[in-house]
Amino acid sequence: MSATGRTGPDAPDASEIAALCRDADFVRFVAHADGDALAATGLIARALSDAGVPFQASVARSGNLARPDNTDDVTTLLVGGTHPSYDGAIAASTEPASVLAEAAARELAADPDPVLALAGVVAAEGHPSEYAEVLDRAQSRDLVTQRPGVGIPTADLANGLAHTTLAHASFSGNEGAVTASLADLELPVDLDTRAQRRLASLLALETVSADGATPRAAEAVERALHPHATDGPFTTVEGFADVLDVVAREAPGTALALALGHDVKTPALDAWRAHAKRAHTALRGATTGRYDGLFVARIESAEGEPAPVRTTARLLRDFRSPEPVALVVSEGKAAACATEEQGQIGEQMATAATAVSGTGGGRDRQGYAEFEADVSASEFVTAFREAQ
Incomplete structure (x- = not known):
């Protein structure tokens, strides 16, 4: 479980x-x-x-x-x-x-x-x-x-593969690069079982062979494969989950309306794409540091938009972190995610936030903190390490 x-x-x-x-x-x-x-x-x-x-x-x-x-x-x-x-x-x-x-x-x-x-x-x-x-x-x-293929929310393959946050592949966040990779596959217009399997292989290969990918990436990408297709507002259950999770952070009002059954597919997908692109870009450009049991990424806001620390922390844990706890720090906020065997992350984030006069909390495997922008990333990392 x-x-x-x-x-x-x-x-x-x-x-x-x-x-x-x-x-x-x-x-x-x-x-x-x-x-x-x-x-x-x-x-x-x-x-x-x-x-x-x-x-x-x-x-x-x-x-x-x-x-x-x-x-x-x-x-x-x-x-x-x-x-x-x-x-x-x-x-x-x-x-x-x-x-x-x-x-x-x-x-x-x-x-x-x-x-x-x-x-x-x-x-x-x-x-x-x-x-x-x-x-x-x-x-x-x-x-x-359930069918072969990839668990994306939209029938537009390039759009879905570029923006899914269930994987961090070499082409993530770059729809043009995905389009080029799809062209090489020469897929039929109507995707049959063989074509769906080739799509899944593409995403898996581009994930595990990407620069900096960890052994955990091969297991984590499985969440995006062999999806459960649905006729609802999104093409797969897995894609629906990705949109709901990401939009909860990017545009919570839209996410709530989606969960309540309102017709907000278009704004939800817009928010999902914008957030996912920033998260993939942030992870790719992060400055990282490794400690005993902890992998840290420092990320910057992009084009005036806030850095998506929570989504980036999950991607860092699943696809780039060689340690069981991944911490992402940006201007005035931080997020941490841990592998299943770890715990107490929420309490540790609360303790670290208090140490820098901020607020924080979370649950066993996830935590989030906010603090004044003049608190440096190094200060928060130190506070978090002391709380561990």
């Missing part, structure tokens, strides 16, 4: 979440800025809408997940983590938050969208096959079909 953000055995189960929502007059969701949490929010919020329970939802972009002000008369739910100030939480324990939310929605007598739940699973770094019941519900309704 690969879910991030485990919170231990005390996390509420589906029945407890459903009971809390069923008895509420008004529910306020605060979702962690990632695809799993957004999928979970959408699943429960849609169930509440069906039941006639009013709600409001927002996305917490900072590492501080404390309960919002002016919520004394409403039921508050934190999605994607736990915090003692909330009335309850939809948080990953032994499964992604989206799987827990899908079960809670069914407890509320709703008919939740299994494709959205599966997108949450992939965003949580899991695989749909690990959650057979959810996958079976999607397949029994002919909503998904």
